[in-house]
Each structure stands twice: as structure tokens, then as C-alpha cells.
Amino acid sequence: MIIECLDGSVVRLIEPNDFRRFKLVLHAGVRTDTQSWNGITLLDDRDALVSIDLVPALAGRPDDATWDLQYAEMVAKAREHGWIDSERQAIRAHVERIP
Numbered sequence: 483m484i485i486e487c488l489d490g491s492v493v494r495l496i497e498p499n500d501f502r503r504f505k506l507v508l509h510a511g512v513r514t515d516t517q518s519w520n521g522i523t524l525l526d527d528r529d530a531l532v533s534i535d536l537v538p539a540l541a542g543r544p545d546d547a548t549w550d551l552q553y554a555e556m557v558a559k560a561r562e563h564g565w566i567d568s569e570r571q572a573i574r575a576h577v578e579r580i581p
Contacts, residue, residue: 483495483497483498483499483500483501483503483504483505483506483537483556484496484500484503484505484506484507484522485506485507485508485522485532485540485575486509487506487507487508487509487512487519487522488509488512489509489511489512491519493519493522493540494540494541494542495537495540495541495542495543498542498543498549499544499549499552500546500557501552501553501556504532504556504560504573504575504576505575505576505577505578506522506530506532506575506576506577506578507577507578507579507580508577508578508579508580508581509579509580510581513573520536521533521535521536521572522536523570523572524577526579527577528576529574529575529576529577530574530575530577531567531570531573531574531575532572532573532574532575533570533571533572534571534572534573535552535571536545536556537573538550538553541554557573559567560573560574562569
């Protein structure tokens, strides 16, 4: 599952049925010092926190009850591995920049 961030504060979900990976992709030209993405906190150049509640609200999310169950399972597994920030109710995501 990829959360794609584009210039102009546009955020959308791509590859929404790939529950084995979770990352945040920043496209070239996106200036992180001037962008504001509600529910996304950049920790550094490699890691971010993404609100658990944000992902199901993003454009690109399938409107499917099965997807909801699989997402809940992914969050549960992420919690088991220590990838959930309980205080912020957010999932740790790898940050990738693409040209």
C-alpha cells in the first residue's frame, strides 16, 4: 500500500490491496517544509507517521468491506511489530522520494 503525496497537498492511496508493504511516496518537487498533510507527520528523511484513520479516508481506497477487514489485520500486525505509535494512533511508514 502506497500513500502518494503530490505538490499542492494532494494525498492519495495507490496499490491499496498490497497489504504487505506500507510506504509514503513523495514526488519530485514536493517541498516538505511548506506542505501540510493532515494525518501525516514526517519524522525524518526516511520515516513518517500516518494516522490509522487517514488511510481509509484517502482517494483510491476501494469501497469494499473485505478491504476494511484486511486493513484492520494489517494494523494489528503492525502493532505486533511495534510499528504503531499508540499515542498518535499512527502507523510508521517508510518514506521514498521519486523523481
